Amino acid sequence: MGIISPFGQGICDTIDSIRTATRGIKPLHLFPTVETPLPVGEISSFSSKEDVPRTHALAYAAAEEAMKKEGGPPDAVVIGVTTGGMPVTEELLKQGAVAPERYRNHSTGSIAENIAHRVGCKGPVLTVSTACSSGSAALKIALEMLRSGRVKRVLAGGVDALCKLTYYGFHSLQLVDATGAHPFDKGRRGMSVGEGAAMLLLRAAEIPPDDVLAELVGAGLSCDAYHPASPHPEGVGALHAMKEALTDACISPADVDYVHLHGTGTIDNDLAEARAVHALFGNQPLPLLSSIKGSVGHSLAAAGAIGAVVSTLSITQGIIPANTGFHDPDPGLCLTPVREPLEAKINTVLVNAFGFGGNNAALVIGRPGGREDFKAPVCAAKPRAFAILGSSCFTGAGDAGQTMKRISRGEGAGGIVPSAEILRFLSEKYVRRMKRLCRMVLSLAISACGDTTMTKPPASVFFGTGWGGLSETHDFLTKLFASNERFTSPTDFVGSVHNAAAGHVAIHLKATGPNVTMTGGDCSFEQALLSASLLTRNSDDPLLVIGADEYHEKLSPLFDASVAQAGVPADGGGALCLMPVTSTSPLQIYPSFFSYTGNNGKCITELINALGGRERINDEFGAVLAGIPAAQREKGEGQLSKFLSLTGYPHPVIDYRRFVGEFASASAVAAILAVSFLKAGEIPGNVCHQGSVSLQGKGVLVMGFGNYITAVEIRP
Amino acid sequence: MNELINELKVKIIETLNLIAISPGDIIDDAQLIGGDLGLDSIDVLELVMMLEKDYGVKIDSRELGVKVFASVAALADYVHHYRPEKNN
Numbered sequence: 001m002g003i004i005s006p007f008g009q010g011i012c013d014t015i016d017s018i019r020t021a022t023r024g025i026k027p028l029h030l031f032p033t034v035e036t037p038l039p040v041g042e043i044s045s046f047s048s049k050e051d052v053p054r055t056h057a058l059a060y061a062a063a064e065e066a067m068k069k070e071g072g073p074p075d076a077v078v079i080g081v082t083t084g085g086m087p088v089t090e091e092l093l094k095q096g097a098v099a100p101e102r103y104r105n106h107s108t109g110s111i112a113e114n115i116a117h118r119v120g121c122k123g124p125v126l127t128v129s130t131a132c133s134s135g136s137a138a139l140k141i142a143l144e145m146l147r148s149g150r151v152k153r154v155l156a157g158g159v160d161a162l163c164k165l166t167y168y169g170f171h172s173l174q175l176v177d178a179t180g181a182h183p184f185d186k187g188r189r190g191m192s193v194g195e196g197a198a199m200l201l202l203r204a205a206e207i208p209p210d211d212v213l214a215e216l217v218g219a220g221l222s223c224d225a226y227h228p229a230s231p232h233p234e235g236v237g238a239l240h241a242m243k244e245a246l247t248d249a250c251i252s253p254a255d256v257d258y259v260h261l262h263g264t265g266t267i268d269n270d271l272a273e274a275r276a277v278h279a280l281f282g283n284q285p286l287p288l289l290s291s292i293k294g295s296v297g298h299s300l301a302a303a304g305a306i307g308a309v310v311s312t313l314s315i316t317q318g319i320i321p322a323n324t325g326f327h328d329p330d331p332g333l334c335l336t337p338v339r340e341p342l343e344a345k346i347n348t349v350l351v352n353a354f355g356f357g358g359n360n361a362a363l364v365i366g367r368p369g370g371r372e373d374f375k376a377p378v379c380a381a382k383p384r385a386f387a388i389l390g391s392s393c394f395t396g397a398g399d400a401g402q403t404m405k406r407i408s409r410g411e412g413a414g415g416i417v418p419s420a421e422i423l424r425f426l427s428e429k430y431v432r433r434m435k436r437l438c439r440m441v442l443s444l445a446i447s448a449c450g451d452t453t454m455t456k457p458p459a460s461v462f463f464g465t466g467w468g469g470l471s472e473t474h475d476f477l478t479k480l481f482a483s484n485e486r487f488t489s490p491t492d493f494v495g496s497v498h499n500a501a502a503g504h505v506a507i508h509l510k511a512t513g514p515n516v517t518m519t520g521g522d523c524s525f526e527q528a529l530l531s532a533s534l535l536t537r538n539s540d541d542p543l544l545v546i547g548a549d550e551y552h553e554k555l556s557p558l559f560d561a562s563v564a565q566a567g568v569p570a571d572g573g574g575a576l577c578l579m580p581v582t583s584t585s586p587l588q589i590y591p592s593f594f595s596y597t598g599n600n601g602k603c604i605t606e607l608i609n610a611l612g613g614r615e616r617i618n619d620e621f622g623a624v625l626a627g628i629p630a631a632q633r634e635k636g637e638g639q640l641s642k643f644l645s646l647t648g649y650p651h652p653v654i655d656y657r658r659f660v661g662e663f664a665s666a667s668a669v670a671a672i673l674a675v676s677f678l679k680a681g682e683i684p685g686n687v688c689h690q691g692s693v694s695l696q697g698k699g700v701l702v703m704g705f706g707n708y709i710t711a712v713e714i715r716p
Numbered sequence: 717m718n719e720l721i722n723e724l725k726v727k728i729i730e731t732l733n734l735i736a737i738s739p740g741d742i743i744d745d746a747q748l749i750g751g752d753l754g755l756d757s758i759d760v761l762e763l764v765m766m767l768e769k770d771y772g773v774k775i776d777s778r779e780l781g782v783k784v785f786a787s788v789a790a791l792a793d794y795v796h797h798y799r800p801e802k803n804n
Contacts, residue, residue: 036760120793158752172765173758173760173761174761174776174777176777227756229757229758230757267778342791428735428736429736429754430736431736432732432733432734433733433758433759483769486769487765488765489765489771490758490762491758491759491761494758
């Protein structure tokens with residue numbers, strides 16, 4: 001494990017601070033403010049010599065510590081983060097810097113990628129952005145990857161650094177306590193924005209090895225589907241996530257010794273969580289409870305992972321951290337957390353983390369071998385395939401039908417999605433607070449569901465976006481800087497979180513299952529599909545997998561090197577309404593390969609093996625849709641030609657970004673094109689410089705090349 | 717006062733991007749939040765920013781907000797009493 005927080009840097013400092021109940025909340029020092037600085041959970045002793053944003057540096061510090069004793073690289077890296085390179089980006093935007101090179105570390109995905117590069121990971125590298133539950137969601141995805149048997153060791157965790165976006169954003173929502181957070185106290189007025197990072201190295205094992213600190217025995221995700229920024233008042237979603245986690249761990253509430261509460265200190269969050277905890281434990285006495293956010297503040301995406309590390313310390317050190325800042329019990333909560341650090345033998349901890357978009361997560365951490373009745377995780381042979389029930393897409397040409405028409409004529413479908421097209425399924429009144437990306441995603445979701453004959457709405461939503469809501473991010477910062485950092489828009493702040501769009505979809509469809517947003521650059525859609533196949537293992541409900549990105553005149557060319565290189569604005573996305581596959585499913589989709597190529601010289605061979613070898617590829621797939629981002633063209637084209645020569649692939653290969661334009665989630669559009677080709681049974685003429693080509697009942701491979709190699713099978 | 721009420725209605729419509737609503741549709745004494753306009757807590761906070769920026773009026777607690785945003789008439793009354801002298 002590795003950790004850095006206002007408790008200190010490293011496990012040893014953290015243990016000392018927990019024992020002495022250090023209150024690490026102090027007035028902001030990191031950047032100057034016009035008004036009196038508010039109290040924050042800042043890691044004042046930390047500075048990095050490296051030329052990377054603070055978020056990256058914090059993540060490296062925790063990852064290095066977590067990997068210290070490990071012999072080899074992890075098979076996968078999964079990082080939860082919301083701010084990405086924002087600490088640097090917002091300063092550059094304020095200065096008016098226009099060189100894209102300076103924004104190279106803006107993307108949330110760059111943190112996981114840089115860590116993967118350092119630790120030598122060759123497998124899947126994933127980035128989760130579910131706001132303040134990101135770190136826990138990352139651990140849940142890591143757990144399911146291990147259970148699937150795909151990987152043996154995963155480095156997973158969360159990170160966020162203090163920046164103006166979050167400092168002023170939460171202030172604009174009046175969620176900040178000017179005296180510092182007092183979670184669950186009668187006089188609590190809000191949270192303290194914080195920062196930190198925590199990483200855990202997880203190993204798959206039926207029997208825990210001797211050197212193991214604790215077991216991640218279960219985890220649960222849910223969505224409130226209630227409001228973009230406020231929790232469900234009764235804590236319904238929070239309760240659902242906790243129940244899911246306990247079920248996943250095969251334990252009952254009575255088995256829980258300690259609940260590491262989310263407890264941000266806001267009036268509504270603490271009330272909702274208290275109600276959820278009471279509902280979970282019913283008439284039983286409550287176990288030991290505490291939130292550490294009165295000590296370290298709310299480190300947002302890192303919070304759940306920090307909770308996991310601190311809870312592991314509760315098990316190994318026998319110490320429960322104090323709920324610092326709690327003085328007077330609130331009769332409305334009927335909940336008294338641990339006031340002073342407490343020594344106790346702890347076997348099982350429930351760790352809560354809840355975020356914007358109603359994205360809830362809970363983890364169960366147990367003493368290794370401490371409970372005989374912990375059942376070994378159910379191992380699925382591999383991640384599941386899905387049946388495709390419906391689909392929708394947007395490109396510069398319009399919807400899927402218009403896109404196919406344009407492509408069939410040999411014309412490109414790139415460009416900006418017409419606004420009227422996005423609004424076709426939406427009432428302007430209903431979406432008055434949503435900007436471009438949220439509107440596009442909601443419209444895609446409605447349209448994909450409308451494309452099916454199913455009566456049951458999707459229960460879960462998996463969304464991939466390279467850049468999130470750029471309009472909101474831009475407008476928030478522009479207003480902030482124009483007013484000398486005095487005024488901003490709370491609506492834009494709420495809309496700027498990467499998972500805002502998926503939250504709106506959940507609210508609209510009342511989808512209370514997992515709601516997961518993946519933000520891994522050019523393969524965000526593939527990450528969303530992979531997460532869906534891992535996280536819906538036990539569900540038979542329909543689900544949505546969506547990928548979309550908006551073009552923003554100012555920010556897209558600065559952030560996305562492929563957009564800058566192409567010089568032609570383009571955006572769009574695609575949505576698939578899916579079900580677990582059955583024998584009668586007409587079309588199926590399966591994420592078969594995902595690998596980081598930075599450390600992997602053998603990835604083409606591994607790719608071919610993962611797809612079942614040369615013969616299967618040539619026999620079962622009648623076309624390849626190849627995605628090569630403009631900024632990685634040379635590398636990607638080299639990989640593609642190696643793949644083609646090693647397989648002797650005889651069927652058409654379509655370089656689809658040349659048709660749909662350069663945007664991070666172009667692969668989502670490619671997936672919908674593949675579905676259209678399969679429904680038509682052929683690839684239209686003009687697409688591959690020849691007449692129309694029959695697929696002869698074969699499937700289509702949607703592949704990505706460049707810094708990552710991905711393969712998604714779509715077949716009859 | 718009527719002038720201020722009308723001015724606030726225009727600003728509310730602009731700030732909250734209220735589609736297809738004209739100042740005449742907002743009734744002076746009608747419930748502003750959670751009423752027919754479909755406004756919620758985020759809209760309130762957006763209006764709080766607007767009031768501070770355009771009128772120099774601070775509303776920094778939920779209890780105060782409930783009173784101030786009861787209706788446009790109540791809002792105008794509050795702005796009228798608490799805006800700094802130079803703006804009057």
